[in-house]
Each structure stands twice: as C-alpha cells, then as structure tokens.
Amino acid sequence: MNKRDSEQLDTLRHSAAHVMAAAVKRLFPSVRLGIGPAIEDGFYYDFDIPEAVTPERFEEIEREMEKIIAEDHPFERRELSHQEAVDLFRRLGEDYKLELLEGLKGEKITVYRHGDFVDLCQGPHLERGGQIKAFKLLSLAGAYWKGDEQKPMLQRIYGTAFPDRKSLEGYLKLVEEARKRDHRRLGKELDLFSLHPEAPGSPFFHPRGVVLYQSVVEYWREVHRARGYREIMTPVVLEDSLWHQSGHWDHYKDHMYFVKFGEQGFALKPMNCPGVIIYYKQTQHSYREFPLRIAELGRVHRRELTGVLHGLFRVQSFVIDDAHIFCLPEQIKDEIVEVASLILEIYRTVGFSEYQVEISTRPESFIGSVEDWETATAALAAALREAGIDFQINEGEGAFYGPKIDFHIRDSLKRSYQCGTIQLDFSMPARFNLEYVGPDGARHRPVMIHRAALGSVERFLGILIEHYAGAFPLWLSPVQARILPVSAKALDYASGVKERFVGEGIRVELDDRPEKLNWKIRQAQKEKIPYMLVVGEKEAAAGTVSIRRRSAGESGSAGVDEFISRVKQEIASKAGG
RNA sequence: GCCGAAGUAGCUCAGCGGAAGAGCAGCUCACUCGUAAUGAGCAGGUCGUGGGUUCGAGUCCCACCUUCGGCUCCA
Numbered sequence: 001m002n003k004r005d006s007e008q009l010d011t012l013r014h015s016a017a018h019v020m021a022a023a024v025k026r027l028f029p030s031v032r033l034g035i036g037p038a039i040e041d042g043f044y045y046d047f048d049i050p051e052a053v054t055p056e057r058f059e060e061i062e063r064e065m066e067k068i069i070a071e072d073h074p075f076e077r078r079e080l081s082h083q084e085a086v087d088l089f090r091r092l093g094e095d096y097k098l099e100l101l102e103g104l105k106g107e108k109i110t111v112y113r114h115g116d117f118v119d120l121c122q123g124p125h126l127e128r129g130g131q132i133k134a135f136k137l138l139s140l141a142g143a144y145w146k147g148d149e150q151k152p153m154l155q156r157i158y159g160t161a162f163p164d165r166k167s168l169e170g171y172l173k174l175v176e177e178a179r180k181r182d183h184r185r186l187g188k189e190l191d192l193f194s195l196h197p198e199a200p201g202s203p204f205f206h207p208r209g210v211v212l213y214q215s216v217v218e219y220w221r222e223v224h225r226a227r228g229y230r231e232i233m234t235p236v237v238l239e240d241s242l243w244h245q246s247g248h249w250d251h252y253k254d255h256m257y258f259v260k261f262g263e264q265g266f267a268l269k270p271m272n273c274p275g276v277i278i279y280y281k282q283t284q285h286s287y288r289e290f291p292l293r294i295a296e297l298g299r300v301h302r303r304e305l306t307g308v309l310h311g312l313f314r315v316q317s318f319v320i321d322d323a324h325i326f327c328l329p330e331q332i333k334d335e336i337v338e339v340a341s342l343i344l345e346i347y348r349t350v351g352f353s354e355y356q357v358e359i360s361t362r363p364e365s366f367i368g369s370v371e372d373w374e375t376a377t378a379a380l381a382a383a384l385r386e387a388g389i390d391f392q393i394n395e396g397e398g399a400f401y402g403p404k405i406d407f408h409i410r411d412s413l414k415r416s417y418q419c420g421t422i423q424l425d426f427s428m429p430a431r432f433n434l435e436y437v438g439p440d441g442a443r444h445r446p447v448m449i450h451r452a453a454l455g456s457v458e459r460f461l462g463i464l465i466e467h468y469a470g471a472f473p474l475w476l477s478p479v480q481a482r483i484l485p486v487s488a489k490a491l492d493y494a495s496g497v498k499e500r501f502v503g504e505g506i507r508v509e510l511d512d513r514p515e516k517l518n519w520k521i522r523q524a525q526k527e528k529i530p531y532m533l534v535v536g537e538k539e540a541a542a543g544t545v546s547i548r549r550r551s552a553g554e555s556g557s558a559g560v561d562e563f564i565s566r567v568k569q570e571i572a573s574k575a576g577g
Numbered sequence: 578g579c580c581g582a583a584g585u586a587g588c589u590c591a592g593c594g595g596a597a598g599a600g601c602a603g604c605u606c607a608c609u610c611g612u613a614a615u616g617a618g619c620a621g622g623u624c625g626u627g628g629g630u631u632c633g634a635g636u637c638c639c640a641c642c643u644u645c646g647g648c649u650c651c652a
Contacts, residue, residue, distance in 0.1 A: 044647095052581070141647030142580020149649060153580050156647070184645095188588075197625080197643045255651095300652090305578050306643090308650060320652065418652075456652040487609040514609075522613040536611060548612060 009163070013038035015075060015114075015126040016065075016135045016161035021045045022117035023064035024157070028053075033119065034096050034145060034154045041171070042160025046143055048096065053155050058137040061157075065135065072130035073115035077123055085109035089120065096145065134168040135161035178413055183465035184311040190470050190527060192478070193312065201309040201316035203458060208478035211507065213461060215476045217297065219349065219574070220321055220454070227342055229295040229323055234275030236299055240265040245431060246274045251400070255302045272298035272322045273425070273450060277432045280326065285436040290446070291327035291335050297457070298322050312462030319457040325449040326436070332376070332447055336383030336405070336422060343407055343420040343453040344389075350476075351467060351576050354410035357389050360397035367401060368426035376424045377403045401427035407453075411467040419455040419463070424448075471528040471550060474567070475574045480507040481567065482529050483545070484520045486536030493540035497533070497560055504564050506571070525550065531567065 017036035024047055025031055034046025047053070080088065082105060089097040097120045101109070112121045114129060126132065137159040145151040162168040179185070187193045192209035195201075205213055221231065237259065243249045248256065248270060257268040269275060276294050285292065301317050308314055327335050340357075347355055359380050362373045380403055384391050391405070398404055407420030425448040428434070435443040454460035464476070474480055481501060485494040494510055501508035509529075511520045517534065524532045532548040539545055539557065546557040558566070 054581075139646055140581055143648045144579075147649070149579070153648075155580070158647080195644085200643070302652085305650065307578065307580095307648085309644085314651070318652070421652080452652075454652090459652060484612085486611050489609070516608090516610050516615065517612060518610090519614055520612095525613055532612080534612060538611080546612080554612060 010038040011124050011126060012132065012163065013043040013161045014121075014123075015129070016132050016159065017043040017045045018075070018112065018114055018117065018119055018121070018125065019065050019068050019129060019132060019135075020061065020137070020157065020159060021047075021119065022068050022114060023061050024049075024053075025117060026064055026068075027057075027061060032096055033094055034143075034156075035100070036119075042138065042158060044143075044156050044158045046145070046154040046156045048145075048152065048154050053140060053157065055140055058157075062135075062137055068115060069129045069132050071115060072128050074128050075123075075125035076113045077125070078111050078113065080109045080111060082106065082109055085111065085120065088118065092118070094120075132161060133163060134165045135159060136168060136172070174413075178466075181413075181466050181469035182311075183313075183462040186465050186470040187311070190478075192465070195311070199317070200306070201304060201314070203312055203315060203317075209461075211478040212464075212472065212476055213457065216350065216454070216461065216464070217321075217457065219475075220297075220346065223342065223346060223349075224293075224295050224323070227293070227338070229293040231295045231297070232276065232279055234269075234272065234279065234296060234298065236268055236301070237266045238269055238274060240267060242274050242278075243267050246277075247427060247431060248274075255304070257301050257303060268301040269298070270300050270302045272296050272300065272320060273324060273428055273448075274432075276322075276324045277428060277434065280324075280434060281432065285326070285446070287328060287436055287438050287444075289326075290436070291325050291331050293323060293325050295321075295323040312458045312465075315456070315458055318459065321452050321454045321457055321460075323451055325451065326434070326446040327449065329375075329447050332379045332424070332449070333383045333386070335449060336380060337387045339422050339449070339451050340384065340387050340389060340405070343422075343451075346453045347407070347409055347420075349574050350464065351473065352409040352411070356408045356410070356416065357384060357391040358394045358397075358406045358408070359384070359391055360394040360399075360404050360406060362403065363396050363398050363400060365400055366398070372426060373403060376426075380405055380422075380424070399423055401425050409463070411463060412469075413466070415466075417459075417463050419460060420453045421451060421455065423450040425450050472530075473574065473576050474530050475571045477528075477530050478507065479509050479527065479529050480571070481531040481533055482509045482511055482524050482527075483533045483535060484511050484517060484524065486517050486534060488514065490536045490540055494535045497535060497545060500560055501564060501567075504568060506564065506567055521548065533563075 014037065017038065021033055021036055028049050030050060032048040034048065036043065036045030082101065086098065086101055088111070089101065100120060109120065110122055111118055112123055112125055137157060139158045141156045141158065142153045143156040144153050160168070160171060162171060190208060191206050192212060193203045193205045195203055224231070252270055256270050259266045259268070275298065276296060279294070297319050299317065299319050304314065304316055309316070325335055344355070359377065361377055366373065384405065402424035404421055404423040406418050408416045408418050410416050429445050429448050434446055434448070436446050438444045483494050483498050485491050491512060494512070498508055498510045511524070513520070521532060528550060530550050534546040534548060544557045544559050545563055547555045547563065549555045
C-alpha cells in the first residue's frame, strides 16, 4: 500500500468515526464527545456517556450508522473564528471540545458538518457519507481523557472501515488468524506453559515449554561463550541497603517486592545490575581485563498494575538475558558494534530478519553532565553507523542514567516488539564507586554497558510462539519426531528405531497407543510435530522409516541411519521453520 | 490502579430463578489398522471465592481473586 492509499484509508476511517459519533449522539443524546481519530487498523471515538455502553448495543449503533450513511449527507468543511467555535461548542454542551479549543487559541478553527452532526476537526473527510461501504464496530474500552490517569475516563468504541466488503472480511480473517496463533491459546494447546491465580503473572513452564525455553537459552549461552562472555548467577533476594544505594528504592520502589525476616528487610531484585556490581567489587580490576563481559540469565520480579498482565508478554517474574560490560571510555564504540552484531545474529538465527533500531537520547530528568551525555550518544550513533545499521532517534526517551539503543523485531504478522537494548549507565559506577587500575597505576571509574538481546526470555518465547504459530523450526521443537507404528505388529521395530534416535540426542516419541494410523497422524499434526515417522511391516523389513513432514505431508522414506544424519544436520543448522 | 466484559467437567462451550448439560480429552472393552478423527460403554463439576436477596441461586445483588479487551505502564 502506498502513501496515498493509506491517506485515503485514514480519511475513510476518520469519516466513519464521525458517522459513529453521529449515531451514538442520536442514541445517547446526553453524550459528550472526546476525540475520534483514525488509527492503524481502523478508528475509535471516545465518549462520555453516563450509562455504560455494552457490546450488545453495537448492532444498534451499527444500524443507526447504516441509516446515516444511507442519508448520504455531504461532509461540509467550515472555517470559524476561535470565538465562533467556542460559542458553537458551548451551545452544544461539548465540554471536551471546549477544552481542546483552549489549546487552539489564535488559530483558525475548522469544523465539519455531516447532516445534523458537527465536530471540531481538521479533516480531511470523504465528500459524502454514502462513500462508506464497509465498516464494523469491534470493541469497547475505557480510556482516560487525554491519556491522563487524573482525568475522567471515557468510553472508547473501536471500529474499522475498508473501501469494500471484501477487504473488511480479509481484515477480520487476519484478526482471526492472529487470535488462533495467540501464544496464550497455543501455550495451552501445545502444553507449553500455564498461569495460575496462586502466582499472577508468573508462568509455570511445562515439560515441552521447558524444552523450548532451554533450546533458546542453550543457543544463547553458546553464542555468548563464543563472544567472550562469562556467566554468573547472583541471588534473587538482596538486602534493603543495596537497593537504597543503587537508587532503586527511590526510582523503582512501586515495582518491587519486599520481604522481611525479623528486623532485617530484603527485596526481590527487579534488575540484575546490583548483583553483578557486588561481584565486580569483590576483586580489584585492571584495564587489561577490559572489556569485561559478564552475562547473567537473571530472574527478576516486578510488581505490575493488575490490569496490565498479559500471558508471557507482561509478567511479574521473568528472566532477563542480561549482560554488563565494564570497559574504558574509548572502548565504548567498538563494544557497541560488537553487541549490536551479537543481538542481530541472535535475531537472525531464531527467525527474525526484520528489525528496527532506535537511539533514545537525554530525557528531561537525568544524571551526569550534558557533555558526557553528548559524547556517549554520539558514540552510540557512530557505532551503529560503523556497523551499517540504520536507526531513528527517539528524542528524550533515554533512561535517567544514560542513553540507549533499542532493537525492535517484526514478526510474521508484521507486528513490532521491542526486545534488545544497549544502555550506557552513568549512574551505577559512581553510586557504587566502581574502580579499575589504569596503565598509570591510578584508580579510575569504568564505563558500564547494560545490554540484553531477548529482553525478557518469557516474553521472547511468547513472541516466538506467535511468530511460528507454534510450528517451530526443528531445533526449537519440543518434540522433533514422533514414530507412528501402523499396527501393534510394528511395535518392536518402532521401539528399536526410537532407541536409535534417543541415542543420537534427538527428541523423539513413540506413539504406541492402539489407535489407527490416521488418528495418530491427526494428533501429531495438531501438536505441530515436524517429523512423523510411519513404520509398518514394510519399513521393518527394509530397515527404513516412512517420512511425513508437518507442512509437506508424505515425503518418501529413508534408511534409519540416513534419516538420523539428515535430522541431526537440520538441527545443527538451526534452519527456519 | 482505572473503564468494560468473563470465570460452569482437563479443554471448548450451552444452561441465565424451579432436579448440573454437550462435544472433545480421559478410562474400560472390542477392532490390529498404511498418511488428518473406528465403535460401544464408564467415569468426571461445593458452576472462581466469600457474603447477601429468595420457599428455592451457575442463574439476581455486593465484595474480593483471576482472566480477557483497552487506558496507563513496560522487558
């Protein structure tokens, strides 16, 4: 879709939002309007209505919209002076519009009229209401006026509109597809993990989920070892004093879990840095050790507002694939290049080829000197340029302790997720008085780089599950092959074949249930097992397996040894799904 | 935390004031089977938790918990 198409679609949706507002106004005369823009997949409008709108009333609203569309009013643009606009919306009792006008003083005001409905709006709009051919109301949500928790909450109705019936249905199909590959649903269907009221936002990983988890983590360790990282493990529960010193008490208290043993207070770590700092301080360090790359798959706990928890995407207990790098200021650039290349290698291997990179710069509230920030930010940008990575600048979005690079990956449904991050930390080395001995024999303060590739391992697995719709590439599949004996007559041969796979470290299962072959195949397909190996009297006689691939169906047959070596090669290659 | 919705068998869901239901999964039995569902039978639920209204409550009301769609937040 080009830019012009997308502008036309926005116009259509924006007009549909007006029609919806008009319809709501007819059905709920006491409504006061918030705002109603077009958004990525449709539109919404915020309403202040005393009674609760429920989805059951969508049909009624949609019918009213159909009527308005059938009336085919033109969208008429009018320019008003500020005072005329204020008079108009005061007459209409539209308090929120008046508030918006406050911010538009001295500007020319445009309003659009559609039949008897008038709205403060820049436009553009369609020429006539009759041009809206296909729309649907989708969902309902509360939304704070101007996104401010302190302000009243309005009722937001989401809908979507398309140029024709067919595209609307296409979109609804896509939504359905996304629903089918929802990691929460697949997590249940594929028996990967579960969530329980006893531990809100803290997933229980089931055996198959653990295999998936460990496959990713083992690969992660392999790559990190190869790139000179050493791994540590530090405690989850650490004393209060540490959190005071780190600044988390002041900046992060609301998200922390606290425990008390007698008089002594502890907290569950919400971040891994203080642990690695204690490790660092345990011995004296020389500049010769730098860059010192310390990795930690550290479990952190963060209290979240109850309404925000969401499957594996937003949890309260998770593992960060963390690493902290201690280095000299002049090593920053090279180190960033190295880390960026590591992160992108990991993404490529697990199957994400599309990504975006952002640099977040100095926020309003920050620590350290402006010069340090500018040097550091320039170093980040220089490093990305050197690595040949395109990036955007995210003004003022850095952490209070330093600028950062964020990596966003795009999944197979083109949805974007922020995962990796590289952060320069000006705060911790000073707070904890970190030192190294330089070539001059004097003590200096090291630079600390904080980085993660996956972000939260749990969340990353959720993204992977949806990306692959549960049909993982062989190297990540919880069960890589299942042997399906045609009948009990082939059981002996089948279990012999199984043992040979097991001996080669392949994750294999034998389906020895007394069921028909069709039934076993159906089960294995539903479980999205990559290889189904059918064995009957024919195979037993020839010493082969008949191969059925999850995606391609029947795929010939092969000798057991030959097939094992093919599978081992495919696993080792980490080929995509 | 806020707005709205939902929680009934392992799963998906029906029942919405008057004796707890279906399909799938599970178990038992029969069938020994060649590339996406063999048949029959059995078993399975203090209807999220706690209060209340009622002669009577999955069903109505209140509170809490969890989940879902958003807001806000964020790895």
